[in-house]
Amino acid sequence: MHGLGNDFVVIDGRKTPLPPMTPAVARAIADRRTGIGCDQVIVLERDEVQAFRMRIFNSDGGEVEACGNASRAVALLHGQPVTIATSGGPIALEPEDGGARVDMGAPRFDWDAIPLAYPMDTATMPVGWETLEGPMAINVGNPHVIFFVADAEAVPLEELGPVIEHDPIFPERINVNVAHLAGPDHLKLRVWERGAGLTQACGTGACATAVAAIRRGLVQSPVRVTLPGGDLVIAWEPGGSILMSGPAAESFRGTFDWDDYS
Known part of the structure; x- marks a missing residue:
């Protein structure tokens, strides 16, 4: 699927x-x-x-x-x-x-819920990696760090993603999101996914990025998030749960011998 x-x-x-x-x-x-x-x-x-x-x-x-x-x-x-x-x-x-x-449940913002290695402001973290600075950290079931930039496509995420993912400040590693405002209540997003690398789409990344943009006053709910693979719609009000809507599809069904992979 x-x-x-x-x-x-x-x-x-x-x-x-x-x-x-x-x-x-x-x-x-x-x-x-x-x-x-x-x-x-x-x-x-x-x-x-x-x-x-x-x-x-x-x-x-x-x-x-x-x-x-x-x-x-x-x-x-x-x-x-x-x-x-x-x-x-x-x-x-x-x-x-x-x-x-x-x-998706309610987002978490406390430093130890992300988790981070030590206490700090998660709304604007006092850290940076080359041109990526001042991110927001959010846990939406798994941990994300979000950078808002002028042009998400211009960020060398294939180079910076693994560096940030494995930084000691993130003891359980981190998903890395770079996004820019593409229009009223519309974000464009690229994601370096923890353990998977650059991805066509990341649902929790879209959730975390939409929440971060709402908290910073960049957009209002609901938010359309465009990823390389397509669009998701994220709705969230402070204090509430995140609602994510979008497509899914079945590609094929099959069987395999478990012993071939063990």
């Missing part, structure tokens, strides 16, 4: 328990030359509290807390409104024509 070109292998273990997913197995499945190929491996499992649990493994094998694009894909797969468990907390999914709306 994919959401705006951010693609996933979705493995459904809601009815039949799966063998253990490990970082090595996730890397092998995600490999585009010797595996099935994807940005993230999504595993659906039974859950004791919610309807089911969604686990997310980046292409480097690391497990992460949330993925907005995958959430829309899972909503489309499930086919009806549902609340599911993730490592970042419960989220509510509602399929729509050609996609879904996802309640």
Whole structure:
């Protein structure tokens, strides 16, 4: 499945328990030359509290807390409104024509919720990397840092992204977003995704960037966020949950032998 070109292998273990997913197995499945190929491996499992649990493994094998694009894909797969468990907390999914709306929960702004290595102002962090300075840090299920620039396309994100991602100030690494105002309540965004690199789309990145822009008074809710893969619409009011709407699609179905990747 994919959401705006951010693609996933979705493995459904809601009815039949799966063998253990490990970082090595996730890397092998995600490999585009010797595996099935994807940005993230999504595993659906039974859950004791919610309807089911969604686990997310980046292409480097690391497990992460949330993925907005995958959430829309899972909503489309499930086919009806549902609340599911993730490592970042419960989220509510509602399929729509050609996609879904996802309640991503409330953003977190405290330094230790991002988390950062030590206390600082997360609204305008007193840090910088070359031309990227004064970002905002937000946790929307997973951690993001957002830079507002004159032209997001002009930023060498393929060079600065990995440097920022692995900076010691971010003990759990970080997703890096660069955005500019493209019109009234319209942002253009590029994302360096933690553990995956440059991506066609990042749903949580769009959520974090829209929230940051609203907090800075650049836009009002709802916000259209244009990524390389297409558009998402993000709605948020201070104190409330983030609502993300956008497309998702199924590419194909298949089977594989687990032992080939373990």
